Amino acid sequence: MAMKFLEHFDHPEKKQDKEHFIHLIQIANADGKIDDAELKMLYLFGSKLGLTQPEIDDLLQTSKQSAYIPPYELSKRFEQLYDVIKMVYADGEIDDSELKLASALAIKSGFEGEDLPVLLSVLVEGIKNGEDEEDLFTRFKKKRMAR
Numbered sequence: 032m033a034m035k036f037l038e039h040f041d042h043p044e045k046k047q048d049k050e051h052f053i054h055l056i057q058i059a060n061a062d063g064k065i066d067d068a069e070l071k072m073l074y075l076f077g078s079k080l081g082l083t084q085p086e087i088d089d090l091l092q093t094s095k096q097s098a099y100i101p102p103y104e105l106s107k108r109f110e111q112l113y114d115v116i117k118m119v120y121a122d123g124e125i126d127d128s129e130l131k132l133a134s135a136l137a138i139k140s141g142f143e144g145e146d147l148p149v150l151l152s153v154l155v156e157g158i159k160n161g162e163d164e165e166d167l168f169t170r171f172k173k174k175r176m177a178r
Contacts, residue, residue, distance in 0.1 A: 048080040072121040101140040108140045116154040149174045
């Protein structure tokens with residue numbers, strides 16, 4: 032019985048993962064609809080984040096806003112933004128409202144405004160070309176240091 036009771040409390044990392052997933056939902060819905068490719072991608076990311084199918088369904092149905100707590104590590108923040116841009120590109124195109132929301136989430140995640148052009152171009156071009164997240168993170172850090 033104790034285990035069932037404890038399941039009602041989320042570990043801080045699980046809470047952070049849920050917040051990240053809520054942001055992915057917001058990105059997918061930025062153009063006013065979540066299409067099949069975006070929905071498939073959301074289930075894939077939800078599963079990757081360790082969320083169960085009922086948790087994913089519940090988060091998709093609720094539109095509650097909650098405070099976002101970005102990870103401290105640059106690599107984790109980059110990973111989350113990588114997921115966001117991947118979500119944006121799930122339907123094969125990126126519109127201005129999706130890019131604007133992705134930029135806002137990058138700022139909210141702790142990226143500096145002057146990093147955005149480099150960050151977004153590295154991510155968008157890299158994801159369009161099917162490049163690996165780690166390679167893109169390395170490229171971003173090099174370009175950032177070169178400024």
